[in-house]
Amino acid sequence: MAVYTEVSDEDVRAFVAQYDLGDVVSCKGIAEGVENSNFLLVTDKGPYILTLYEKRVDPADLPFFLGLMDHLAANGLTCPQPVAGTDGVALRSLCGRPAVIVTFLKGMWPRRILADHCAGLGEGLARLHLAGDGFTLTRRNSLSVGGWRPLFEASRWRADEVKPGLADALAEELDYLEAQWPQDLPAGIIHADLFPDNVFFADGKLSGLIDFYFACNDLFAYDVAICLNAWCFEADGAFNVTKARLLLANYDRIRPLSAAEREALPILARGSAIRFLLTRLYDWLNTPPGAMVKRKDPLEYLHKLRFHQQIRHIADYGLDRS
Numbered sequence: 001m002a003v004y005t006e007v008s009d010e011d012v013r014a015f016v017a018q019y020d021l022g023d024v025v026s027c028k029g030i031a032e033g034v035e036n037s038n039f040l041l042v043t044d045k046g047p048y049i050l051t052l053y054e055k056r057v058d059p060a061d062l063p064f065f066l067g068l069m070d071h072l073a074a075n076g077l078t079c080p081q082p083v084a085g086t087d088g089v090a091l092r093s094l095c096g097r098p099a100v101i102v103t104f105l106k107g108m109w110p111r112r113i114l115a116d117h118c119a120g121l122g123e124g125l126a127r128l129h130l131a132g133d134g135f136t137l138t139r140r141n142s143l144s145v146g147g148w149r150p151l152f153e154a155s156r157w158r159a160d161e162v163k164p165g166l167a168d169a170l171a172e173e174l175d176y177l178e179a180q181w182p183q184d185l186p187a188g189i190i191h192a193d194l195f196p197d198n199v200f201f202a203d204g205k206l207s208g209l210i211d212f213y214f215a216c217n218d219l220f221a222y223d224v225a226i227c228l229n230a231w232c233f234e235a236d237g238a239f240n241v242t243k244a245r246l247l248l249a250n251y252d253r254i255r256p257l258s259a260a261e262r263e264a265l266p267i268l269a270r271g272s273a274i275r276f277l278l279t280r281l282y283d284w285l286n287t288p289p290g291a292m293v294k295r296k297d298p299l300e301y302l303h304k305l306r307f308h309q310q311i312r313h314i315a316d317y318g319l320d321r322s
């Protein structure tokens with residue numbers, strides 16, 4: 001569930017009175033998501049999403065996230081847009097938390113991923129990368145190679161509680177990634193968390209992207225690698241090369257991958273696997289018992305890491321060299 005901050009009816013009414021949205025019809029907490037408190041807000045003008053930003057979001061980053069959604073929407077991407085109050089201000093405060101209202105996107109995220117979803121995703125991801133061009137604010141990726149060591153150190157002493165030998169395996173992988181991580185690949189705005197629950201489809205077509213709260217400036221191909229991990233493995237752990245081929249080919253059709261980006265995919269996929277392994281591991285070890293948040297399995301990403309460590313040819317991802 002993700003409603004960390006309870007908001008009373010009176011608070012919502014007083015908050016919405018600052019907008020030109022008419023009266024509040026209803027406001028219900030949304031159980032999905034793990035980072036922020038989200039509410040489905042219905043007013044006389046229709047449905048909206050009310051988000052209260054919780055502890056993982058640095059308030060200093062909010063102008064970047066909100067400005068980015070405006071920029072992407074202005075450049076043709078379907079994503080939530082922050083709604084300004086009658087004073088022209090979108091970022092406000094509610095119950096002691098930074099809060100915004102954003103537009104509601106139609107569609108549903110896919111509960112069962114089909115190969116066609118991966119085709120739509122590839123095109124959507126490439127369009128996102130192109131639409132980010134010209135956005136003037138920047139945000140460093142604190143969860144890229146430079147951020148993994150401190151995250152690892154915070155969990156290292158307890159990692160073997162999750163799996164014996166895990167701490168040593170992570171230390172060895174980090175040494176490799178820090179030494180080999182590519183520096184000179186094309187970079188720009190990336191989403192950095194484009195998992196299935198952040199991609200909406202309607203009538204089988206991609207209808208919009210949400211949750212830009214990890215977005216940052218980083219390597220485009222790293223975002224592709226994150227999607228490979230999040231979309232192209234089956235529940236039993238098998239890599240689905242058909243899904244990968246569709247994802248990569250449809251990305252490449254819109255934003256061609258260079259030879260260097262193709263060659264770097266295995267290491268980028270290893271980096272992406274360790275990034276989600278480490279955040280999940282931290283949460284696994286630090287979520288208090290009884291907290292109403294579903295912990296995600298870190299070992300799912302150890303399995304993915306092991307897969308990418310074995311990749312010798314990019315053809316194993318369904319991709320040509322050039």
Ligand SMILES: Nc1ncnc2c1ncn2[C@@H]1O[C@H](COP(=O)(O)OP(=O)(O)OP(=O)(O)O)[C@@H](O)[C@H]1O
Pocket residue numbers: 002030032033034035036037038049080102103104105106197198210211213
């Ligand atoms: N603009 C939107 N339009 C429609 N539904 C939305 C919108 N934003 C969020 N939602 C709904 O709220 C749910 C949670 O949103 P979101 O994924 O942003 O939560 P989060 O806690 O910030 O994220 P996460 O745990 O994925 O990092 C989504 O799965 C979706 O059902």
Ligand SMILES: N[C@@H](CCO)C(=O)O
Pocket residue numbers: 034193195276279280296
């Ligand atoms: N997408 C992340 C959680 C939310 O950022 C994960 O699956 O670990």
